[in-house]
Amino acid sequence: MNKTDQLYQEVILDHNKNPRNFKELASPTHKAHGINPLCGDDYWISIQVENNTVQDIGFMGSGCAISKSSGSLMTSLIKGKSTQEALDLKNTFLELIMTDCTDECREKAGRLKVLEGVKQFPIRVKCATLVWRALEAALSQKDQAISTEN
Amino acid sequence: MKSVQKIRQDFPMLSTHMNGHPLAYLDNGATTQKPQSVIDAITHFYRDEYATIHRGVYELSQKATQACDDVRAKTAQFIHAPSIDEIIFVRGTTEAINLVSHCLGAYVQPGQDVIITGMEHHANFVPWQMLCIRNGANFKVIPITDTGELDMDAYAKALSENTAIVAFGHISNALGTINPVQEMTMLAKKAGALVLIDGAQAIAHAPVDVQAIGCDFYAFSAHKCYGPTGIGVLWGKKTLLEAMPPYQFGGDMIESVSINKTTFAPIPAKFESGTPAIAEIIGLGAAFDYITKLGFDFIQKQEHSLLIYAQEQFEACLPCIQVIGKAKHKASLVSFIMEGVHPHDIGTILDQEGIAVRAGHHCAQPVMTRFGIPATTRASMSFYNTQEEIDRLVNALEKAYRLLG
Structure with missing residues (x-):
């Protein structure tokens, strides 16, 4: 597989075309805005948390295939998880695509491994992490927009 | 008058490679390459x-x-x-x-x-x-x-x-x-x-x-x-x-x-x-x-013919593309959006083909807002570019659309 094909794998193309949980919750308990001013990726994350569990989550906005598929995979994976598990998965994902991660990390990342190809495109790493940064902001109730540039 | 092939030899960067392909430098609106004399x-x-x-x-x-x-x-x-x-x-x-x-x-x-x-x-x-x-x-x-x-x-x-x-x-x-x-x-x-x-x-x-x-x-x-x-x-x-x-x-x-x-x-x-x-x-x-030394007569003629060629090729081969900016008097650049494909993804795919373009809002967000789009991809030409480079651009864009469109 060449680099382009490693980046745009079938799974990613599918999540880009048909993003899961591509919606805004009507009355979320947590919400955050993530923007990448360099390329214009722009998403709102909205989450319904009950008893420390992510009951429902949606992401809405516009951006590239990497940011959108990352949002689709993220929301699919953390729905039903505890907020702590969600944050742990966020850390695992960041480790996966921002470091020379261990096999153990790769294992923990599970389906997110499909995004590992982003590593070979340093300029695109921020596309993949944007929604996860917004998730972190939403769960920690930071009432501010998250930008990849500050 | 020197031929374009001869002129290209004045610019060392134009004979370099990017991602295994000869560099097709189509980001002259951002910055231009330097001749050896400079x-x-x-x-x-x-x-x-x-x-x-x-x-x-x-x-x-x-x-x-x-x-x-x-x-x-x-x-x-x-x-x-x-x-x-x-x-x-x-x-x-x-x-x-x-x-x-x-x-x-x-x-x-x-x-x-x-x-x-x-x-x-x-x-x-x-x-x-x-x-x-x-x-x-x-x-x-x-x-x-x-x-x-x-x-x-x-x-x-x-x-x-x-x-x-x-x-x-x-x-x-x-x-x-x-x-x-x-x-x-x-x-x-x-x-x-x-x-x-x-x-x-x-x-x-x-x-x-x-x-x-x-x-x-x-x-x-x-x-x-x-x-x-x-x-x-x-x-x-x-x-x-x-x-x-x-x-x-x-x-x-x-x-x-x-x-x-x-x-x-x-x-x-x-x-x-x-x-x-x-x-x-x-x-x-x-x-x-x-x-x-080159003269603006030559520069303008060459750059205008590249614009005409690019516009013709885009129209003939890329129905998935909408050109943003169709002024009657236009410089040698094509800014465009592709149906269902974000400019950032296009930029990455072109990069892998050795083609340098700009993807983004071009530090002109009010323009993007005016056209209701987040960003465009922009190919901007100079007198040292060739029709062959435009052909490579068109082929790579077709590839991007096949993959992501």
Whole structure:
């Protein structure tokens, strides 16, 4: 597989075309805005948390295939998880695509491994992490927009 | 006349590779590649003739001073400025516009209008917006049409005796629109306004005659006309530059300094505090020489034929693409969106094919908002580009659409 094909794998193309949980919750308990001013990726994350569990989550906005598929995979994976598990998965994902991660990390990342190809495109790493940064902001109730540039 | 293949040999970067493919450099709107003569001029200066200017009584310093003065004269000639004292060396277009918007601070009264257009680069947008906030002036942005041209009726209507300053780009970086700068200036002058033109996108692609245009200020960067980064030019009318306060204080810009009083040097030194970018100024001179030798007749003919070819190929092969910016008078660039595919993904796929384009909002977010899009992909051409490179671009775009569309 060449680099382009490693980046745009079938799974990613599918999540880009048909993003899961591509919606805004009507009355979320947590919400955050993530923007990448360099390329214009722009998403709102909205989450319904009950008893420390992510009951429902949606992401809405516009951006590239990497940011959108990352949002689709993220929301699919953390729905039903505890907020702590969600944050742990966020850390695992960041480790996966921002470091020379261990096999153990790769294992923990599970389906997110499909995004590992982003590593070979340093300029695109921020596309993949944007929604996860917004998730972190939403769960920690930071009432501010998250930008990849500050 | 040299062939394009021969001309390409003047630019070392054009024979390099990117991701295993010969580099197809189609991001000339962002910055241009450098001919060997510019690289040599800078290297030669650093290696054999380096010294500071003005301060030294020794021969090397005098020679460096003379070399910079020569480039100042060359610059005046290049844009048909009436006096070499009107050429101010700055870091680039951005600094030139910031300088003017800052130093004209006292000129703009509360309630007066500052007018710009809806196709400005942020560098010719935000400085004026901030000036208006500082001074309590009205910030007016003239709308653009669906083809990406200025709404001239709205422009004419907006001008009045209440207009203090009008600022606009000669050529739009995001759309390629060539503005009718002479007519726009004439209308603004009739209203009694000062006119600044952002020439960043024009300087390498069309002959500029500031006296024929009739504007008060004209700004451009060297790196967009085959020269080095970190150096640019502000041209301004002598009477205005003399009336304006200095921009920054320091060495070289003073006449005399005492505890009680400081007086400033006459223009251009008044606006050039500190040791300038001497090697870059010398590089800019070499860039002017290169352009002059090629001639704008050749440059414009070659770049226009590339634009026509690109537009034809896009239309014939890429129905998935919508071109943004279809002005009648257009520079050699194509800004576009592809159905269902984000520009950032297109940029990455083209990169893997060795093709350099710009993907993003081009520092012109109001333009993107006007067309209801987050970003575009932009291929911007220079005389050294070829039809074969356009073919490679079209093929790679077809590939991107097959993959992601």
